[in-house]
Amino acid sequence: MDEREIQTDPGTEKGEKESWSLFEWFQALVCSVLVVVLLFTFAIRLIGVDGLSMVPTLQHGDRLLVVNSLLYHDYRQGDIVIARKESLTADPIVKRVIAVGGQKVDIDFSTGTVYVDDMPLEEDYINELTLTDEGTQFPLWVPEGSVFLMGDNRNHSSDSRSSRLGTVDTRYLIGKAVLLLYPGVDSVSGKREFSRIGLLE
Template sequence: MQRRPGRKRGIWAIVLLVLGGALIAGPIVFVSGRFTVVHQYGDNMAPTLAHGDLVVLRTDTSALRRGDVVIYDPGTWGLKGPFIGRVAALGGEHISYAMGDKVLTLDGQPLDEPYLNGLPGDGGVAFDVAVPQGKVFILGDNRGNSADSRFHLDSSGGTLPVSAVTGIEQPQRTLAYVAPGLAVLTGLFLLPVGIGLGIAALVVRRRKPVPAGPVWGAVHVEQP
């Protein structure tokens, strides 16, 4: 039995189209379920984040660490968010600042903050907070222009429940960030190749129709 012209091209076209579609759809579903994207409005996180910057955050906050840039809900402060800030202290830690000091202290030790814009005490607010378990103390990198935990000390010492943190900034060079993008690019490359092979298969079939063969079950009758 003779094969249809362009059959191999047609099979490869289907394979590439299915694979390309999967490589595009899969990462989109993965990213939409595990990441969120927000814009930074304001200068409270300068110079780390500038006004208008796009920030990618993972929605799994179970691995929250001190120093993470996060998006959070300031509802317990009576404010409408979300806001973006940096986790300065976690539950069980003691963070403080006295006017005139050059650094903040964490558990009695100087806190290294290389990301700051200006001085740690900019904003003119002293504080001395023992962060309860299950809570976080959040500060902006631009202390002179950040409505953060320092200005809500009357509400649990300015701390927020960990549940108020809804996203953690995803470093752009990690595998979880790069791999989905590479998969989508590969899918975008495979789709036009698959479409091209499919078109080529149709062209070949039209130019070379399948030769007519015997009809199964036909009975040969001799003419008298």
């Protein structure tokens, strides 16, 4: 029996390799898009700051990276969070957690001092002392599963001092802001302070 060599067309082999490379590239692209979609659906979100209630920590127009409440739900005092409660506004609001469930909050509006569990808070992040009373009665005990929120720009912030908002059930929290990705225009200098980009505390 004659042994015959089967020869392949180099052009055909090259075409198959190119087709396979194109398929692999397309598959990688689809997987990457799917990962990004899942990440931004269940893990993180981008939120823009609207207003000046968190000055000086945050400025109007800041873009924040927010860890979704599905991943981060053990909220702590000092966390900067995004909340949604339509009794105050239909849009998400950015505030700081002042107290969590089981803690006592009191405010002396004559001195501008905030107390949590009868201890005055050291608040080096605020714009000015807390002098504005918005209707909530103090002292106040935060219900379990809720948080007490305030803006850092205390006298220009609608927050848990308002009877329209009050304490906020953690189910209304979208997540915790962890990173300033892009700065808005500073309300004092009128410029974008890119040195502010980074982790939020």
